[in-house]
Amino acid sequence: MTQAAALSVxxxxxxxxxxxxxxxxxxxxxxxxFCALIGANGSGKTTLLKAIVGLVKPDSGRITVDVDGSGxxxxxxxxxxxxxxxxxxxxxxxxxMLGLDGARLGLPLPSSARDARxxxxxQAVGAGDFAERRVGLLxxxxxxxxxxxxxxxxxxxxxxxxxxxxxxxxxxxxxIVALLRRLSLQYGTAIxxxxxxxxxxxxxxxxxxxxxSCCAVSGxxxxxxxxxxxxxxxxxHVDVVRVHGRVVVIxxxxxxxxxxxxxxxxxHTAEIP
Amino acid sequence: MGVLGLIFAPGFLSNGxxxxxxxxxxxxxxxxxxxxxxxxxxxxxxxxxxxxDVSSAGGxxxxxxxxxxxxxxxxxxxxxxxxMEWADVRDARERDLLTGVMLGAGLGLTALFLYFASxxxxxxxxxxxxxxxxxxxxxxxxxxxxxxxxGVALAVIAAIYRPLLLSAVSEDLAQAQGxxxxxxxxxxxxALALAVSLSAMTVGAILSTALLIGPAAAGLRxxxxxxxxxxxxxxxxxxxxxxxxxxxxxxxxxxxxHGWPVSFFIVVLVFIAYLLAALLARVRARGxxxxxxxxxxxxxx
Amino acid sequence: xxxxxxxxxxxxxxxxxxxxxxVGFFVVVRRAAFAAHVLPLGAFPGAAAASLLGVNExxxxxxxxxLGVLGISQLQRWERREVATALWLAVAxxxxxxxLSMTRRYSQGVYxxxxxxxxxxxxxxxxxxxxxxxxxxAVTLLLYRPLLLDSLSPExxxxxxxxxxxxxxxxxxxxxxxxxxxxxxxxxxxxxSLMVGPASAARFLTDxxxxxxxxxxxxxxxxVWSAIALSYLSNWPVGFFVGVLGGVSYAAxxxxxxxxxxxxx
Numbered sequence: 001m002t003q004a005a006a007l008s009v010x011x012x013x014x015x016x017x018x019x020x021x022x023x024x025x026x027x028x029x030x031x032x033x034f035c036a037l038i039g040a041n042g043s044g045k046t047t048l049l050k051a052i053v054g055l056v057k058p059d060s061g062r063i064t065v066d067v068d069g070s071g072x073x074x075x076x077x078x079x080x081x082x083x084x085x086x087x088x089x090x091x092x093x094x095x096x097m098l099g100l101d102g103a104r105l106g107l108p109l110p111s112s113a114r115d116a117r118x119x120x121x122x123q124a125v126g127a128g129d130f131a132e133r134r135v136g137l138l139x140x141x142x143x144x145x146x147x148x149x150x151x152x153x154x155x156x157x158x159x160x161x162x163x164x165x166x167x168x169x170x171x172x173x174x175x176i177v178a179l180l181r182r183l184s185l186q187y188g189t190a191i192x193x194x195x196x197x198x199x200x201x202x203x204x205x206x207x208x209x210x211x212x213s214c215c216a217v218s219g220x221x222x223x224x225x226x227x228x229x230x231x232x233x234x235x236x237h238v239d240v241v242r243v244h245g246r247v248v249v250i251x252x253x254x255x256x257x258x259x260x261x262x263x264x265x266x267x268h269t270a271e272i273p
Numbered sequence: 274m275g276v277l278g279l280i281f282a283p284g285f286l287s288n289g290x291x292x293x294x295x296x297x298x299x300x301x302x303x304x305x306x307x308x309x310x311x312x313x314x315x316x317x318x319x320x321x322x323x324x325x326d327v328s329s330a331g332g333x334x335x336x337x338x339x340x341x342x343x344x345x346x347x348x349x350x351x352x353x354x355x356x357m358e359w360a361d362v363r364d365a366r367e368r369d370l371l372t373g374v375m376l377g378a379g380l381g382l383t384a385l386f387l388y389f390a391s392x393x394x395x396x397x398x399x400x401x402x403x404x405x406x407x408x409x410x411x412x413x414x415x416x417x418x419x420x421x422x423x424g425v426a427l428a429v430i431a432a433i434y435r436p437l438l439l440s441a442v443s444e445d446l447a448q449a450q451g452x453x454x455x456x457x458x459x460x461x462x463x464a465l466a467l468a469v470s471l472s473a474m475t476v477g478a479i480l481s482t483a484l485l486i487g488p489a490a491a492g493l494r495x496x497x498x499x500x501x502x503x504x505x506x507x508x509x510x511x512x513x514x515x516x517x518x519x520x521x522x523x524x525x526x527x528x529x530x531h532g533w534p535v536s537f538f539i540v541v542l543v544f545i546a547y548l549l550a551a552l553l554a555r556v557r558a559r560g561x562x563x564x565x566x567x568x569x570x571x572x573x574x
Numbered sequence: 575x576x577x578x579x580x581x582x583x584x585x586x587x588x589x590x591x592x593x594x595x596x597v598g599f600f601v602v603v604r605r606a607a608f609a610a611h612v613l614p615l616g617a618f619p620g621a622a623a624a625s626l627l628g629v630n631e632x633x634x635x636x637x638x639x640x641l642g643v644l645g646i647s648q649l650q651r652w653e654r655r656e657v658a659t660a661l662w663l664a665v666a667x668x669x670x671x672x673x674l675s676m677t678r679r680y681s682q683g684v685y686x687x688x689x690x691x692x693x694x695x696x697x698x699x700x701x702x703x704x705x706x707x708x709x710x711x712a713v714t715l716l717l718y719r720p721l722l723l724d725s726l727s728p729e730x731x732x733x734x735x736x737x738x739x740x741x742x743x744x745x746x747x748x749x750x751x752x753x754x755x756x757x758x759x760x761x762x763x764x765x766x767s768l769m770v771g772p773a774s775a776a777r778f779l780t781d782x783x784x785x786x787x788x789x790x791x792x793x794x795x796x797x798v799w800s801a802i803a804l805s806y807l808s809n810w811p812v813g814f815f816v817g818v819l820g821g822v823s824y825a826a827x828x829x830x831x832x833x834x835x836x837x838x839x
Contacts, residue, residue: 053449077449087654088314088441089493089502095442102439103450105432134497150446318656319608322663366605370774373607374824377767381817384689384763388811391685480671483664490657534675540668547661551652 004066006031006158006190007052012061014047021047024061027209027218029190031066031157034181036201036221037194039211045194046080048211049160052192053077066157076151076189080162084143086136092146093131096121099150117153124186125149125179141172145179152183159184161193165200173200180204198225202247225249291522294408294475294535296416298514300423301472302484306510307430308468309489310503311461314441316365320357322482323372325469327353327379329478333386337393343418346470346478353379354462358455408475408518408535419471426467433460438499476536483536484510487543491550509550513542580806582695586703587798590756593707594765595794596714597752598773599787603725604745608656609646610769612663613746614753614762616642618687619670621757626677632702635757639750642666647743689813690761692802703755710751717744722783760798764813771820772797778827793823 005028012025021044029035039045050056052063053075065075076099084095096118101108122131125145130138135146144164151159161180165173181204184191195201198208202225209218210233217224217233224230225247231237241248312321331349335342353375360371430437436457440447444454472481492506517539524533601610617638624634642662649658674684685691714721724731724741731741756765772793776786801815 055445055448075449077446079443079445079449082443082445084442085314087493089310089496089499090438090442091497094438094498098435098439098442098446099450102435102447103452104435107431107434132497313654313657316654316656318654318660319611322608322611322660366602369605369607370602370770370824373611373766373770374774374821376607376611377763377771377817378821379817380689380763381767381814381821384811384813384817387685387689388814477671480664480667482660483668486657486660487664490653490661494652531675534671537668537672537675540664544661544665544668555652 004031005029005064006033006066007192008062008064009048009052010062010064012048012051012063013059014044014051014056015059016047016056022051022211022216025211025216027216029158029192029207031190032184032188033190033206034184034201034204035190035192035207035209036198036205037192037209037211038196038198039194040196043211045211046162049077049162049192049194052158052160074156074158076154076156076159078144078147078151078159078161078164081166082143082147084136084138086134088134088136090135091132092127092135092138092142093118093122095135095146096127096131096149096153099153121149121153124152124183141168141176144168144172144176148176148180148183152187152189155187156189158190158192161191163194163196165195165197177201177204199249202249288522289413290409290411291518293411293413293416294518295515297411297419297471298408298475298518298535298539299511300420301468301475301481302488302510302514303507304423304426304468305472305481305484306488306492306506307427307503308461308464309485309487309510310492310499310506311430311437311441312465313486313489313493314438315461317465318482318486319369320372321465321469321485323376323379324350324353324466325473325478325481325485326376326383328466328470328473330379330382330386331470332473332478333383333390337386337390341415341418342474343415343422343470346473347422347466349379350466350470350473351463354466355459358459358462408521411475415474419474422467423471426464426471429460429464429467433457437461476539480536480540483540483543484514487540487547488513491543491547494547494550494554509543509546513539513546516542580693582697582700583692583802584799586695586700586759587692587802588795589703589707590759590765591768591794591798592791593710593752593755594768595772595791596711596787597748598769598771598794599776599783599790600714600721600725600745601749601769602773602777602790603722603783606745606749607766607770608659609746610749611766612646612659612666613639613642613749614757614765615688616663616666617750617753617757618684618762619666619673621687622670622673622677622684626673632754632758636750636754638666639753643743643746643750647739647746650742686761687757688762689811690759690764692760692805692812695759699758703759706751706755710748710755713744713748713751717741717748721745760816761813764816767813767817767820768794768797771816771823775820775823775827778830797823 007029009025009027012022013020014022025048037045037048047056051058052065097108097114100114100117122128125148127142127145127149130142135143138146148161148164164176168176177200180191180193183189192209193201198205202221205221207218208221208224209216210224212233225240227238227240230240230249236251238249238251241250309321312318328346328350331345331347332342333345334340334349335345356375357371436447436452439450440452440454440457447457448454469481469485472484476484488506488510491509492502492504495505496502517535520538521532521535525531527533598610601607617635620634620636620638621631622634623638624631645662645665646658649661652658653661720731720736720741724736752769753765756768760768773790776789776793779789780786797816797819801812801819804810804815805812
């Protein structure tokens, strides 16, 4: 390793109300790297991210976030399933502004430097068109962009996103993924993004951290996204296939129960004209 | 002068109790509106109302003991706010119930103190005064203390303005930026206690909810920015309070012998303002959606 | 304590306790403590208005309870639930203040309506309380499953065909009925304590809904009976004991299950 890692997790163990959530988790994310955190529901993805932000105290192990001497928190964070209340009198712009100075005491004074930074970030996430609208009334994809801008406006070295793609439609998913890749290149921010499905991330991710109940595995994307490695992690056979120059992960065979159910009650696919 | 004479009944501007009412009522309205905006945003309207009611236990206790009513109202409200934040209930259902149970216990205490007051005969009609307020009987000596407390509440809110906004958006986001969310909650709780005890003394414990929630709800409907919502809420609260005082004073001429209650007029004015705001917001929303459907339909032809 | 002049108090208070215990279970499940507080409190101006007009007090209470249901559900279309509830409360109480100012002699009546006057209940009150209470219980039990489903998730309820908002309206109506039953007896503020205290404590004891409902009724009865007995012995107001006992049973439940019921943790 020639450069200090943006994030380094060593021997991390966390238990919440007596239940062991994470055990001996170890991985590193290099500066500017796009890293996917994959795991089934309940595998501890949210807890891991919260521990990195500092919302959950680890029982053992060490989390080191590279601070570039600018001081303050250098981690941006987009929590899971955050629903912005339509009754809040906040424009999209206000939420991004709070990303910059939301912890400061006292009333905000007018500042052109701050406004310029907020404006730049709004443009960077493509939110220029709805910056003045009430944030609770925006669509899910638009809110996601605003939350990304909120997290990025302080130029953190590391951006954490908890299931940002859940409950978005296919097109919004592709847009957000492309946006994140672009921002990470533009600002040199390392990204750690949790998801339960890795397919939308395959074109952009450099590294993958897989959380299973037994252990955490991490590696370069092209080392892990292989039929034999993934099949072992998932516990059933999956195929890594190349279609139209893209990589797709699919379950090669339906699990036993589904096959049995289909045999009993076959699916009739309608003809699409 | 003729028109002014019609609006302001003779003596309104030179009447001592009226001055006191205008000052204390105005202070209560401003603080109520400012704190109320954050209370509504944080989804704590019930807690706000409960604090006001619980503070009436303190009010009735001070009647009984002959203390300054401000001490009683404020002490009880601050105590209750502390308990609510100390219990640290994140789950919405649990918070709802905790508030409810505390409210029940607080009202029980009110009943007891009022009973004692009626037995000892120390204050007749204490129930009415404590629960429904009496704007025109506020002693002038209370004005400096009341205004100072109003100032303290406003200063607290100004100090935690941004963390308060951010934690209304999401506590996780606020915490991720290093804000101590519980501390912010406690500070807001105490500002709320100050606000409700001030208005409990003026419009009465069970009506102070109107000053807390009404102008705030109207302000939140009308503006998309926090600063403007606050300004509008303050404006509505002040106008309603002063207008209510004026109308109540004038009403002595309408029904000879006794005037109509101040709190009635204040609440009616607040509610009218809210209805207008809701109506305006609806009309505006419809305008937006029409424009969205017909992008060119801006009246160019 | 059990003399003939107390008989009515025991009978009526028992009926009120059963009704409040059953309705209270859903107040807790549906997170409706605020509405349970506001409907009774907002109905007392009805009694004041009735005395102004010289009609039966109960009619005024029923009328204002119904107005409350309509007012809250109308405001809910524009506003968050709690804000709508608070706004209705303000309006109702403003009217109450006005009516009170018109009848000076009503001051003692206010105290009774707010905090209750269990002793000296007239026999004529027993029949209407019994009928109203029975209707409230019947409607609640009839709606038992839709109410539970809708509380769990309004979307699930709608999918099962309960209709958006209809369940909330029905529930508010049940609350109003319970209000009308209890208001003349235990007073506005104590109806509320009776609906929230026992039911929230019952929930700490079991995870099964029907058992919780039963326990809620049992605790409610225990609360009311001991409150009446204590009040009789000490001469202190019944409302004080109901409120404090509610608080004590909730605190005991919470201490037993630190931080909330088992499923909340």
